[in-house]
Amino acid sequence: MxxxxxxxxxxxxxxxxxxxxxxxxxxxxxxxxxxxxxxxxxxxxxxxxxxxxxxxxxxxxxxxxxxxxxxxxxxxxxxxxxxxxxxxxxxxxxxxxxxxxxxxxxxxxxxxxxxxxxxxxxxxxxxxxxxxxxxxxxxxxxxxxxxxxxxxxxxxxxxxxxxxxxxxxxxxxxxxxxxxxxxxxxxxxxxxxxxxxxxxxxxxxxxxxxxxxxxxxxxxxxxxxxxxxxxxxxxxxxxxxxxxxxxxxxxxxxxxxxxxxxxxxxxxxxxxxxxxxxxxxxxxxxxxxxxxxxxxxxxxxxxxxxxxxxxxxxxxxxxxxxxxxxxxxxxxxxxxxxEPDDDLGLTAATAALHVVGEPRLDRAPLVVEVTARPNQAADSGTPPGVARALAELLPGTQAVSVTVGDPLPDLSADRPLVVVVQDAARHGWIREVLGRALETRPDAIVVETGLPGPPAGAGYVATNGNSRASARAAARRLAHRPPTPEKESPP
Incomplete structure (x- = not known):
């Protein structure tokens, strides 16, 4: 025994x-x-x-x-x-x-x-x-x-x-x-x-x-x-x-x-x-x-x-x-x-943003999230993307998810367009989808949530990571909101 x-x-x-x-x-x-x-x-x-x-x-x-x-x-x-x-x-x-x-x-x-x-x-x-x-x-x-x-x-x-x-x-x-x-x-x-x-x-x-x-x-x-x-x-x-x-x-x-x-x-x-x-x-x-x-x-x-x-x-x-x-x-x-609460996650994520151009949203956009299958280390659950974070700031934000083989939605220019990608530099199909989207909408804003590649779009934001904190930081940057204030949820 x-x-x-x-x-x-x-x-x-x-x-x-x-x-x-x-x-x-x-x-x-x-x-x-x-x-x-x-x-x-x-x-x-x-x-x-x-x-x-x-x-x-x-x-x-x-x-x-x-x-x-x-x-x-x-x-x-x-x-x-x-x-x-x-x-x-x-x-x-x-x-x-x-x-x-x-x-x-x-x-x-x-x-x-x-x-x-x-x-x-x-x-x-x-x-x-x-x-x-x-x-x-x-x-x-x-x-x-x-x-x-x-x-x-x-x-x-x-x-x-x-x-x-x-x-x-x-x-x-x-x-x-x-x-x-x-x-x-x-x-x-x-x-x-x-x-x-x-x-x-x-x-x-x-x-x-x-x-x-x-x-x-x-x-x-x-x-x-x-x-x-x-x-x-x-x-x-x-x-x-x-x-x-x-x-x-x-x-x-x-x-x-x-x-x-x-x-x-x-x-x-x-x-x-x-x-x-x-x-x-x-x-x-x-x-x-x-x-x-x-x-x-x-x-x-x-x-x-x-x-x-x-x-x-x-x-x-x-x-x-x-x-x-x-x-x-x-x-x-x-x-x-x-220890006192503060929004450390948002503050830290904001410090990691890399922005090219002057991407700005003054009204609710269409957000196309181009996503690869997550690696197995990520376990289950669907982390919220930039679309959800934008919807909290700009009510009426519409989100469409596109994965390999899916067609792009209608990208007509009646509202701003944000294309969210993850590791586009590593996935050829994501780069191809992004290229097609930018052909139709060269005014689109691109948000990269993985390892950054060459900047693309009329404005580019690299979050250097995929988390709720990073999505919130990107959304606030696009909506021109101060990177402060909400306290993290209590432990």
Whole structure:
């Protein structure tokens, strides 16, 4: 029973529904060490707090984790869009105090619901603009900038009493593949990795980050197996070279980068044997049998000698250390709640706007939002676009969504036209749709919510991110409203 409970303690599964299912309650009683929450579990902040309280009632010493990056990746605000701009916008503004304060506000949101671990910040250097999954989730392409903002984000979040988890070690920025779908390869020399990709992780470690998530990445300069299964990466590089002593978490083991090659039980055993302390399993079977299968595989691996019991005990101990750290941060969480409210998200997003020309709306426009399918990291929920934010300021605003293969609506010039795109520089079909729209309406205003490309239209606004905060900032700029005043909703 001791070995089985130890094996359960290193697992961090997800589940379906907005209440703990029976299998999860049973697993918590059997020693389950962590739970990961997704948008599918969270309907509003009050119910989120109730859900976490139910989980903790079954096991007070459980790590409750979530992906809450701000920007396009939010779980608690998936239905409304994040109140805070994402990393790219913060990097463009390049004010580390603002970055720290934004992370502190995100920590306040999580702390008031009882969540103990945030799988953030993204510490990847977005060295490849064609990267399909990082993009605006990164602070930028400059290693120094990413390093200082990563450290500031860690300071802000952990200063609010919630543990940070820098990801995706050793760096997911220089890839052209999405690890949710296939195994990305980072073709970089050891020297480039050290000076570029590892620099933000060193900064996070120096800032005292409590956890680091290792990505499903193949880095031939380091090993010939994915980083999550590599002793050279997990133990040799992260532990021995960089000196990290906190919790090492795997990225979700159902991601195709590894799941296409090994069964989940094998991934879990291999990851633990090479240095992982917690195994993230975002998708679990409806009866929880997949979680128990992972436990049994870990126990069998110990008994067979494939996984040293001392290694499993070390991993379990590190999970317990994070639980203990969180328990000791009650005063920090209380202090974060006591801080005065202001509209920090809007202010930060406004500082990141890049405007070309003098785009101005004096009446309600037609907004055509040209959208690609969001990457899987964004989870569920539809973030509000610029159209919704404009409608709040200019009643009568009409919105039309266009995706690949859809025809353009009637663009007759009886009202102003705003065309909203996301990553037009990376999607040929979006550039083609935008070109057709501008042929008909050269007076159109273009708003880019992803990585900016060449300016287009009679006026151009780049938000450097897709969040409710960035949409509001763009809308206020177009409607010539001051970038102040509404207070953020209470925690």
């Amino acid at each position: 001791r070995l089985e409970r130890m094996a359960m303690s290193v697992l961090q599964p997800g589940f379906d529904g907005t209440e703990p299912p029976d299998w999860l309650r049973r697993a918590l009683g059997d020693g389950l060490g962590g739970v990961v929450l997704f948008a599918r579990n969270l309907s509003d902040r009050t119910l989120t707090a109730d859900l976490v309280a139910e989980i903790r009632a079954e096991s007070p010493d459980v790590v409750v984790a979530v992906d809450e990056e701000g920007g396009s990746v939010t779980r608690l605000e998936a239905r409304t869009g994040s109140s805070w701009p994402g990393n790219r916008a913060l990097g463009v503004a390049d004010d580390v105090q603002v970055t720290e304060h934004v992370a502190r506000r995100i920590g306040r949101l999580l702390g008031t619901t009882g969540i103990s671990l945030d799988y953030a910040p993204v510490a990847d250097v977005n060295a490849n603009p064609d990267n399909p999954v990082i993009g605006v989730r990164s602070f930028g392409a400059d290693p120094g900038l990413v390093a200082r903002h990563t450290a500031a984000w860690v300071d802000g979040l952990q200063g609010s009493g919630v543990a940070a988890c820098a990801k995706h070690f050793p760096g997911h920025g220089d890839t052209i593949a999405d690890s949710h779908i296939e195994l990305p390869t980072v073709h970089a020399s050891p020297e480039t990795l050290a000076e570029r990709d590892l620099r933000p992780f060193r900064a996070a470690i120096d800032a005292g980050v409590r956890a680091i998530m290792v990505g499903h990445l193949l880095v031939p300069a380091l090993d010939d197996v994915p980083a999550t299964l590599s002793h050279a990466v997990m133990t040799g590089l992260l532990r021995e070279t960089l000196g990290f002593r906190g919790l090492v978490v795997t990225d979700a083991i159902e991601m195709r980068a590894v799941a296409a090659h090994w069964p989940p039980e094998e991934i879990a055993v291999r990851a633990l044997s090479v240095g992982a302390d917690a195994v993230c399993a975002g998708i679990s079977s409806s009866d929880g049998s997949s979680v128990y299968a992972l436990r049994d595989a870990i126990v069998a691996a110990v008994r067979q000698g494939r996984l040293p019991e001392e290694r499993l005990a070390e991993a379990s101990r590190r999970v317990g250390e994070l639980v203990g750290w969180h328990a000791g941060q009650a005063a920090a969480r209380a202090a974060a709640v006591a």
